[in-house]
Amino acid sequence: xxxxxxxxxxxxxxxxxxxxxxxxxxxxxxxxxxxxxxxxxxxxxxxxxxxxxxxxxxxxxxxxxxxxxxxxxxxxxxxxxxxxxxxxxxxxxxxxxxxxxxxxxxxxxxxxxxxxxxxxxxxxxxxxxxxxxxxxxxxxxxxxxxxxxxxxxxxxxxxxxxxxxxxxxxxxxxxxxxxxxxxxxxxxxxxxxxxx
Amino acid sequence: xxxxxxxxxxxxxxxxxxxxxxxxxxxxxxxxxxxxxxxxxxxxxxxxxxxxxxxxxxxxxxxxxxxxxxxxxxxxxxxxxxxxxxxxxxxxxxxxxxxxxxxxxxxxxxxxxxxxxxxxxxxxxxxxxxxxxxxxxxxxxxxxxxxxxxxxxxxxxxxxxxxxxxxxxxxxxxxxxxxxxxxxxxxxxxxxxxxxxxxxxxxxxxxxxxxxxxxxxxxxxxxxxxxxxxxxxxxxxxxxxxx
Numbered sequence: 001x002x003x004x005x006x007x008x009x010x011x012x013x014x015x016x017x018x019x020x021x022x023x024x025x026x027x028x029x030x031x032x033x034x035x036x037x038x039x040x041x042x043x044x045x046x047x048x049x050x051x052x053x054x055x056x057x058x059x060x061x062x063x064x065x066x067x068x069x070x071x072x073x074x075x076x077x078x079x080x081x082x083x084x085x086x087x088x089x090x091x092x093x094x095x096x097x098x099x100x101x102x103x104x105x106x107x108x109x110x111x112x113x114x115x116x117x118x119x120x121x122x123x124x125x126x127x128x129x130x131x132x133x134x135x136x137x138x139x140x141x142x143x144x145x146x147x148x149x150x151x152x153x154x155x156x157x158x159x160x161x162x163x164x165x166x167x168x169x170x171x172x173x174x175x176x177x178x179x180x181x182x183x184x185x186x187x188x189x190x191x192x193x194x195x196x
Numbered sequence: 197x198x199x200x201x202x203x204x205x206x207x208x209x210x211x212x213x214x215x216x217x218x219x220x221x222x223x224x225x226x227x228x229x230x231x232x233x234x235x236x237x238x239x240x241x242x243x244x245x246x247x248x249x250x251x252x253x254x255x256x257x258x259x260x261x262x263x264x265x266x267x268x269x270x271x272x273x274x275x276x277x278x279x280x281x282x283x284x285x286x287x288x289x290x291x292x293x294x295x296x297x298x299x300x301x302x303x304x305x306x307x308x309x310x311x312x313x314x315x316x317x318x319x320x321x322x323x324x325x326x327x328x329x330x331x332x333x334x335x336x337x338x339x340x341x342x343x344x345x346x347x348x349x350x351x352x353x354x355x356x357x358x359x360x361x362x363x364x365x366x367x368x369x370x371x372x373x374x375x376x377x378x379x380x381x382x383x384x385x386x387x388x389x390x391x392x393x394x395x396x397x398x399x400x401x402x403x404x405x406x407x408x409x410x411x412x413x414x415x416x417x418x419x420x421x422x423x424x425x426x427x428x429x430x431x432x433x434x435x436x437x438x439x
Contacts, residue, residue, distance in 0.1 A: 005286050005423045008400050009212050011374040012221075014359060016305040020297035020323035021361060023396065025250055050226035063246055063367055073244035075427065089246035111241050123241050127372055130223025132391050133207050134372060138241075154236050161434045185227050188311035195207050195233040196242055196368070 010134065013059055013127040019060060022093060029035065029092045031062075031104040033085045038067025038105030042178040043122070043166065049130075050186035054098025058128040062090035062102060064121075064156045069108025078111060103176070106141065112151045119146035126183065135193045139181050140165045154155065156192050163191045200387075203228055212397045220387035222348050238368065243427070245367040248327055258326040260298075262319075262336035270320035272301025272339030274415040277375070277403065280332040281362065283426025288332025290426075293363040295325045296336060303342030303356075312345055319344040337415065343382055355382035355389065362424060369424040376402045377418070 013021075020026075032040060043062075049055040065071045065088060070080035072087050090102045109117045119140055126135040140147050142165040147153055153161055166179035183191045203217025205228065216317055236242075239303065240323035256263050261270045277296075281289045299305050299322060304314035306322050328334045341356045357374040364370070376383060383402075392398045400423070409417020 004398065005282055005284050006400055007209065007212050007284060007396045007425065008371060008373055009214065010208075010372060011214075011359075011388060011392075011401065013361070013372045014374075015309055016307040017297060017359065017361075019307060019321065019326075020295055020359075023323070025252060026295070028249070034363060055227065061370075063241070063244070065241075070245045071240060071244040073247070075244050076240055077242070087246060087249070089249055089251075112239055118239060118241070121241070123367060125367075125370060128227060130221070130225075130227035132216060132221070132224060134370065135216075135229065136207070136367075149202070152236050152239070153427070155236055160231075160239075186230055190229055190231045190324075192231075193207075193229050193233050194236045196236050196238055 004195055008035065010132060012132050014130060015129045017059060018057065018093060027092060028090045029102055031086065031088065031090050031102060036085045037083050037106060038086075040103065040176040041106050042101060042103050042176050043181055044099065044101040044169075044178060045181040045183060047094050047100065047126070047183045048098060048185065048187070052187065054094070055128060055185060056094055056096055056098055057074065057102070058094040058098070058126060060090075060092055060094070060100050061125040062104070063123040063125075064088045064104065065107040065110045067105050067108050069110045071110065080108065105148050109146060116151055117146070119144055119150035121150075124183070126185075135185070136196070137183070137193050138192055139166050140164050141179065163189060205229055205233060206275040207233060211394050212392070214391035214393065216369040218387065220349075221348060221391060232378055232422070242367050245369065246363060247365065248291055249363060249410065250293060250325070252326055253325060258321070258324050258336050260296075260322065260324045260336060264319050264321045266319050266416060268319035270300065270339045271317050274337070275340050276335065276337055276409050276411065276415050276417045277358065277420060278333060278335040278401075278409060278417070279420040279422060281328045281334060281364065281422050281424065284423060285426065287426060288328070289364055289369070289424070289426060290328050290330045290332055292332070292334070292365075293325065294328065294334045295323075296358050297323045298338065298341040298358040299344050301339050301342050303344035305344075314344065348387065353382055353385070355380045355386050362422065362423065364424050365427045369426065371422070371424050373422075374401060375420050378405055383420070391408040
């Protein structure tokens, strides 16, 4: 089978996806179960389009490793322990103010190659009306010292790395630690998006 | 669609994938990133992915003509839409979650923001899902969607299409796209479809009428194969604006 098949092009998710992609058993704001191991965190932020306007009804998907740094996937045969109560997938959309949120656990560090590790991060996929292809980016934790040697962050121009950092936000005593991560689709503080 | 600006920023092969900025499609103007994408290698984060996230899929989920649960049947030309999900080497990909949504036969979506005066069909939700089988095959029974108007430009109509979302073996396999029907005169007028840069790649979005799928006294058959990056993918050469 040496034939190379042409990949199917992407098209926009459009404005009418929610009844299908966010039906009750497909929406995933809360990634954790009571038994899930790890530090509970809340991720929240705005998604903004050009001109600083809130981008509403943007679909956000997340994919992350568990607290030990293991992805719940056959391709991850690393030494870290699998947590059967944690899949690591989130799916939601921004509301009328352009806000989204997830409740999850802070992921552990995952390997980059045999020698290097990647700093804890959450992989994000962004789709919306007006996006003909999805955008991919990563959320890193601003208070994580491993960021300074993360091999993927090192590929990002230094002055733009801050767009990938989620910052601890003030919380009331009853709420779990919250990280703020705004995503700017277009503009001077545009979030770094990846190509791979 | 004269004098349109087409952006340089593309994720993936620029002979296949649409640019983020395609001015003829108005909504891209404020949502397309304008700074270069950053090329990154494939790591464990990209070579893993959520897979089939929904455990409770039933055969009824793939029958859009009856899954509204009203006991009635959707109005329209009954069609079967089927095909294989393949990787770039032609290997079938089983266990891929395929989620679809579409307008009804009159071109109306069941969505609060679709308010044009096309009639709703009480027996049609316009959404379905299934998993590909061991041969990589998905199959839906539905009705042929109608074209519908949108406000992108004067007298703008989207060609009939079905939205597809695929969660395959890894994050690099993620695909959201639209399937079109053969011979539709609206194709050449549609900026969403025309944003795909080459005729060869646009052709990949158009299903084929297939009489071997058509069932007598029942439904017309359409075939549409979908190709996504598989588990054995290697990083492709990219050329990002500015390089």
